[in-house]
Amino acid sequence: MIFEPTALSADEEKLRDEVRGFLAETLPPDFRPGLGLGGRHDPEFTRTLAQRGWVGMSIPTRYGGAGASTVRRFVVIEELLAAGAPIAAHWIAERQSAPAFLRFGTEEQREWFLPRIAAGECWFSLGMSEPDAGSDLASVRTTATPVEGGWRASGTKVWTTNAHLNHFAAMLCRTTPQAEAGDRHAGLSQLIVDLADEDVHVSPIPLIDGEEHVNEVVLDGVFVPDERVLGEVGQGWAQVTAELAHERSGPDRYLSILGLYRAFVDVYGRDPDDARAAAIGRIGAQLWTIRQLSLAVARSLDQGEAPAVEASLVKDIGTTFEQQVVEALRDAAGGEIDPDGPTMFDRLLAECVLNAPTWTLRGGTTEVLRGIAAKALTKGS
Amino acid sequence: MTATNDLAEVRDAVADLLTDRVTPEILEAAERDGWAATVWEPLHAGGFTTVGVPEAAGGAGGSVAEACSVLEAAGAAAAPVPLAETGLLAGRLLAAAGLPLPDGPLTTGTGAVTLTGGALSGQLARVAWASAATRIAVLADGPDGAVVALVDPTTTRIAPGHNLAGEPRESVDLDGVVPEAIASVPPDTRELLARRGALARAALIAGAARRVLEVTVTYTGERVQFGRPVSRFPAVADHLVRIAEQTEMAAMAARSAAVGAGEGEPDALDVAAAAAVASEAAGLVAAAAHQATGAMGVTREFALGVLTRRLWSWRDEWGGERAWATDLGRTLAAGGPDALWPTLSRGVRTGT
Incomplete structure (x- = not known):
């Protein structure tokens, strides 16, 4: 460590x-x-x-x-x-x-x-998940077949955030059939797809909060020229896992709740009772510590290290913390959740409760992250 | 900032010294007799018992961070001796008072004690190794403000007591005791002592938690059920990961607060955060480790119990997680919403 x-x-x-x-x-x-x-x-x-x-x-x-x-x-x-x-x-x-x-x-x-x-x-979106490929990313079915000057890609991507607004997505595609590639991690490639192409169809997937920023993206034989293949053909798996590992432990993993926390202190922080003071203090103490962990990972990256396991741990710690904060502040505030309530805290709490489930899913679920960490911890046994 | 390499060297040196010295037999004897001379003496000879006490005051010198590095290693080894008390607590208390540092194990404690007409009155509760100490540094209220009084424990009345790990935590009756020496100290001395006490426990917890992780990973890697090591089962592996996470939380919290002290005293907010995080981590680590190690983990012969009994004790000594979180919460709330993030993101500062 x-x-x-x-x-x-x-x-x-x-x-x-x-x-x-x-x-x-x-x-x-x-x-x-x-x-x-x-x-x-x-x-x-x-x-x-x-x-x-x-x-x-x-x-x-x-x-x-x-x-x-x-x-x-x-x-x-x-x-x-x-x-x-x-x-x-x-x-x-x-x-x-x-x-x-x-x-x-x-x-x-x-x-x-x-x-x-x-x-x-x-602006970019991610093109990894599919209806049948979530945590098991290697099972993507989107296929790209070689044609004159490039590739034709067909398949369906899901949970593509802001695909209706962004310009491109790096789509993980199978470029060699699994039967030929052998290893299921082989034969995958990343293709840069222009989301405005007429053969790309973007439609919203409404989430439980009613928002429509997440999409289904259908690639209907879209042409991708050779010069828009990212990295090496067949190396897509190694590339996406490297991407995920390095980007896991940033401040986005523990700061989703900062606005809610600040709003709680604004509304309930004047002469708080013991329970509310303890909630404010516990969250502050955890945040102070997690931030130091995340910063330590950033510093070690600058020193040429590749702290992939540490990054997984920090993401798990951070996102689990974020969910606990929502529950702790709801409990400390008391009362019903009112999405149209008079205070910023009311409105943010409603938004957080509906969004918190995604925090431990996106960028690697808790279960996947703990699997990665456990493998490193038990190496040799 | 003290270079982290130096801190790691201190940790490693103490860990090396304690290897093979804190055996199950020694620990059983220490719980029975209240003392472990074969653990204390090499630490004392190596100069590790007064790290954090300035050389000018008779100590080994070194920062709060170096003292906490010693304590992390001591916590990992479950060393049954008053290392925190002798150096960071009583030692620094005497140094602040300008009193000479007596040789041998020292201790201190909390309680309402007053000094009137040259004699003390009052009691100290749950003092670590009071009987084994050569001297007790007592913080008392004198006629002109706070004083530190140096007391020979044989002149006091001591009632026995222990924590869950069998470490002596004794009551000291000081009524009528005449101290050997008295010196006045600044009014914030009591608060600074409480901070060092909590930080010392956080460092001990961080060390013990890391050893719990090692013990638990090893055991679950060797214990075979259903034809494979139990650590291969995701539900068991999940315990290991959570132990690792809480260990890193406790260690980062304790180290950040310690390093932030620079050459001075640890900061109030840093210590409150470190104590709240480490005390909570202690309980989570112990629970997960016992679940992962099953019935073997709760036996007296297995290496886990000496560590978890300490975690369950240390987390409440000098204040538990709720007390420190409440304290921190009041400070943060008083600063208002706009100061919240700037305060919490201040991070490790270089000195005070």
Whole structure:
């Protein structure tokens, strides 16, 4: 384990002050915070942020990014998530797609995509899950067959967040039939699909909160040119697992509840009784600690380590914590949940209760994460 | 910030020294006799009993973080000696008072004690190793404010008592006792002692929890049922992961608060957070480990009990998770909603 306390440097603290100042003057006083990475899709906000150099920060300067360290990016996204800022437009492009292009992309892809991502003008969705491929991602059925100059992809992807708004998705497809590939993890590839293509059909999947930001995406023989294959044909499995491992432990895993927590203190924090004080304190203590764990992972990434197991642990700790917070604050507040209630706390609590189940599902379920961690813990036995 | 490499070296040095010295026989004897000379003496000879007490005051020197590194290793080994009490607690208390550091094990405790006309009155409850200590550092209210009084335990009346791990936790009646030395201390001394007490317990818990993880992983990897090691069953593996998570939580909390003290005293908010997290983790770790190790885990002969009995005790000493969470919650609430995030994201600071 690599978890050692790490402090922010003076430079990193300065960056944090800049981000806080920016948010204070940009977000309106009555701003309703989004739930962490569930923040709203706001192209204008994303472009403004990009002008400051805070989108795609880890993209090298020669591709239009800031060439920043993992910790500097951590500092920025942590403040954005804490404020519940509307980050959804660039979130996946900057967290997942840009690093994938850097690691696996061709020079042409890097030169085309990365400056656009860093400018906040090129937005991505994830194209992994399917009706019959959730935690068992290797069982994807979307198939791409070789044609003159590229591939034709057909199949159905689900839970594709903001596919109706974003420009592209890296779709995990089977490019070699499993019978030929042998190993079920072989023969998969990532194809960059243009979501505006006429052979791509996006339709919403309404969730229990009534929101329609998650979609079904049907690929109806869409043509993907060879130069839009991400990385190597047949290496899709290794690529997506590397993506998932590195992006698991960020502040998005424990800050979904910060707006709710702040609203609770606002409404119930004046001279709290013992039960409410204990709830505020317990959440604060856990948050303070989990943040140090997450920061330690970021710091170790900058030092060239690959803390995949630690990242899984932090995600599990963080998302489990988030769900506990919702229940603890509901209990401490008392009364019925009123989605149209008079306070920000009322409204955020209703939103959190309906959204909390997804927190321990997305990006690897609790069960999958614990499986990964257990394998590492019991290695050799 | 103290380099984390140095802290790891201190932990490793103490762990090496304690290897093979804290045996089941030694632990049984310590529970019976209230003392373990063969554990204390090498630690004392190695200079590890007064880490965190300035050299100028007669200690081994070193920061609060280094003292906590010693305690993590001691917690992992279940060392049945007053390491926290001698260095971080009584030792630093005497140093703050400018009193000389007596040789041998020291202790201190909490309770309402007053000093009038050169004699003490009052009681200390649940004092760790009061009988075994060469001296007790007593924090008392004197006519002109807080004082530290150095007391020879043989001049007091001690009533026996223990915690769940069989470690001495004794009542000390100080009525009429004349201290060997008295010195005045600043008014915040009591609060600082309480903070160090809670932080010391968090560090011990972090160490013991890590050892519980090792013991439990090993056992569930060897115990075969239905034809395979039980750790291969997801429901059992789940316990192991939760033990690992809570161990890292306790360790990160304790280390962050310790490192944040720099060359000074630990911060109030850091300690409250560390104590709340570590005390809660102690119970979760113990419960999961016992579930995973089954009937073997609850036997006297198995290595788990000496650790879980300590976790169940240490989590409430110097305040349990609810007490510290309530304290922290009041502080955070008083700061108001806008200060909440800036306060909690302050992180590890470099010195006070």
